[in-house]
Amino acid sequence: MTKGKCVGMAMKYLLVASTEACSGKSATILGIAARLQEKGVEIAYAQPVVTVNATNSHLDGDVRLMAQALALPSERLGLPLLGLDANRTIERLTGVDLQDYTKLLKDSLQLPGNLTIVEGGANLHEGSLFDLATAQVAETLNAGVLLVNRYHPLSSVDLLLSAAEQLGKRLLGCVINDIPRDRVDSVQTSLVPFLEQHGIPVFGVVHRNGLLRSVTVKQLVEQLKAEVLCRPDRLDLMVESLSIGAMNVNSALEYFRRGNNMAVVTGGDRADIQLAALETSTQCLILTGHLSPQPFILSRAEDLEIPILSVDLDTLTTVEIIDRAFGQVRLQETIKINCARELFGNHCEIDRLISMLGIE
Structure with missing residues (x-):
């Protein structure tokens, strides 16, 4: 894999995805979006796929949260196209749902602003049945992918290398999140150089925060x-x-x-x-x-x-x-939102990300 394949490509879309559920996508978005806004970048936000369950029964919950936290007007918001649950899956499998989600995605995300940040599904594969998995969304939108990985000492490397193979040139890099404080130094000195050498830029190394997990x-x-x-x-x-x-x-x-x-x-x-x-x-x-x-x-x-x-x-x-x-922790409380904005904003290399996105 060649490092930095996406450098120089002016990108309208940044897809923030994750290797597994509850990795910190929303917190990452809050941090980097706030920093981008400080630098004058006009942000829009969308979340095409939402998993419907007991803790997330309101499909537009994350959209409303981002709208409030980032002061986004309604015209810069993309509402969910698909609420994933067992019924929707059966409808798709049996031919009841024949919606062309690729076209729907293209049509619905013509949002104003310099950059639309798209929040991906719970993992790289969620939405595949509807042509809305991470790689499919990235290809449809010509988006760069920022991958959020919740740190696991035994599996993070494998997950990130596998994701890089799946996403290819679409992968801009990653943020490694939820690292125990006593592991941060070893991640910086061993994992980060390894990933960089294998063509996976690391934009952020974020230590574990008790409040965000509360x-x-x-x-x-x-x-x-x-x-x-x-x-x-x-x-x-x-x-x-x-x-x-x-x-x-x-x-x-x-x-x-x-x-x-x-x-x-x-x-x-x-x-x-x-x-x-x-x-x-x-x-x-x-x-x-x-x-x-x-x-x-x-x-x-x-x-x-x-x-x-x-x-x-x-x-x-x-x-x-x-x-x-x-x-199943979600960002809802103001104290958590402020914490995420500060933590991820301070630990992510925004200027490097802007350069990779080709934003002037």
């Missing part, structure tokens, strides 16, 4: 179908980590002190663990077994403004549901 207490309430026992006014608190209180109180206190902005799951009958959690960096207590806490626990939680949730579930099921919630 969920609100309200989201946990919804996912767990929990009863809120106190401080329903504090469900906007951000939870960055999960801890399980199932040990003796001395061990628990030491364990909790190492956590930050935690949701602590413990039995409703473990007042000692509950009290220990309340005295550390806890954003909410989640009590299993549908047991009510002692009055002094509720009183202390009220004083500290920490919500207590009660669930009619066992600990294992509760933890599994919370883990899924962390795995």
